[in-house]
Amino acid sequence: MTTARILTLALSWVWLALFAIAPLLIILVIALAVPADSVPPFHFATDPDNFTTAATDELYRAAFWLSLRTAAISTALCLLFGYPMALAIARAPERWRGALLLALMLPFWTGFLMRINAWIGMLRDDGWINAALTFLGVAQTRLLYTDTALYIGMVYTYLPFMVLPVYARLAKLDVTLLEAAADLGATPFRAFLRVTLPLSLPGIAAGVALVFIPCVGEYVIPELLGGPGAQLIGRVMWEEFFENRDWPMASSLAWLLLMLLVVLPVCIRAAFRSRLR
């Protein structure tokens, strides 16, 4: 190995060690500590009770379950809206594609919190959407602080993460394969089912992972748009940390979530692998 290669590799390992492994280890140490009325609010220990509580307590289990369900529904909605968008961009004339992709990514030019706050303005009882509904003669509907608002926020935020990998896959798809399918008697719909869809599965898998994982731990959207019932795991952790000042509990929840999110994608990938090979 040349010196340059060693240096390059060393750099990435140092980066990983400093900003990924070290924080995780710190959180693990805190998770094993016991809470105390001090600064910082814990004493070092090796107490696995927090993990047991995090995994078994009814409140936390409900929060984990709700988070997984919300993430699954959000991911499904992103796929439902994102796939046709990706297909439309991939099939658009070449000179349009750049502009369409730019439009897809344009919201990233503005800060995430700004955009969620803008949604509050739109979803409020006296907001833009209700104004439009009233104008059309539909009764005013409660949107903000409901699950509807939560899912609108989730889909709005994570849709590009579904569209981009699916688009990348569809853009590479050889159109001759669709001609071959038509030539062999497949209607356009059957050609989609038998050729386009299976060949875009790796893109779908990437999109599902990119949307599902951050959705599970999402804190800002349920906090700002969701109702009080939307006690997702991110919110629960925040409360443990900042309101109850139970850092060890919050840390063990964080570790449990991490394990969940590492194990789940491995399972999803294994499932897709077996279908593709």
Add this chain to the structure above:
Amino acid sequence: MGRFQGRQLNEILRIAGLTVRFGPVTALDRLDLAVRRGEFFVLLGGSGSGKTTLLRAIGGFVTPDAGSITLDGGDLAHVPPHRRPVNTVFQSGALFPHLSVAANIGFGPRQRGMARSAIATRVDELLALVRLQGYGKRRPHELSGGQQQRVALARGLAAEPSLLLLDEPLSALDRGLRAETAAELVRLQRQLGTTFIQVTHDQQEALTMADRIGVMRMGRMAQVGTPPEIYERPVDRFVAEFMGVGNLWDAIVRPDGVTVDLPGVGATLLLAARVAPGPIVFGVRAERIRMRSTDAAAVAALTTTGSTIPDQNIPGLNQLVGELENTVYAGDTLLHSVRMRNGIVARVAEPAHDQPLSPAPVALAFSPAACMVLPP
């Protein structure tokens, strides 16, 4: 499996006045063509001649601006590709990478609603036909280029199409495999009796494979005929050039109709048959010309060998003299350039030999039977 149906002369496909435009480009220009049932028809042309567009129009992937395509008496104008009884073997093969070889071959029958067990039987038949028994479970990427092409062929034949279209099926293969696959295609076509229409830019491929050839130029059919007809009697300068006639000279037929003047050379050339007097393009293949150095004995020997005189009724050989300018070694042949007195270069191809050649006066000789008379 289709029985051998014999070489019936009735027509399966008729194309009339077919015109296809891509923006300002006219890809097909009022093209007419009739293809006979059970024949191996080859569309031959250079790039941009419209041969692939014609194939795609028959397959339904290109919408004509004018004209009609009639298959077995039925107009195909408003029939989408998936309802045409026509299958295509695409240039790249276009095998579905996510499906096994068996599923690729069974794709057509499955779309047409064949029962699962019948599909399995049909797939086995076709694998045997293209000599790929036991390959059904493999993925396309696990096969060689030649094997992939055979799977594409089997897939095209699986639904028993009235017409099989082949878009340069051999172009992706290397040389040795190409000859082998070509022979395989012809064998299959004879065995099944299915009408094949194949596109190629390779005249050798067309000559060896076709029952009839259609030479295309600028979206029109320049000439349609059997390989010997196209090779021996090209109708015009373009077809002659495309079929590798190396020498095409402007000349004038004398009023007697059998002798030709090459302006500036002073030689008189004899034709094998009487033609109308006037200006013509005179053609002779490079490989039909014999070349010797110009000593009298050699010329005399040449004229008496007889082997270059296919027809003994012709009194003599046509002879020209010139300066040997250049010789190119091409493996089995030597390609000579001989500059004649009028400045025109005659091309001569002869079997390679190890006699050294130097720039020198040479005599060229060819039989009147080798002469082609083309419109100017």
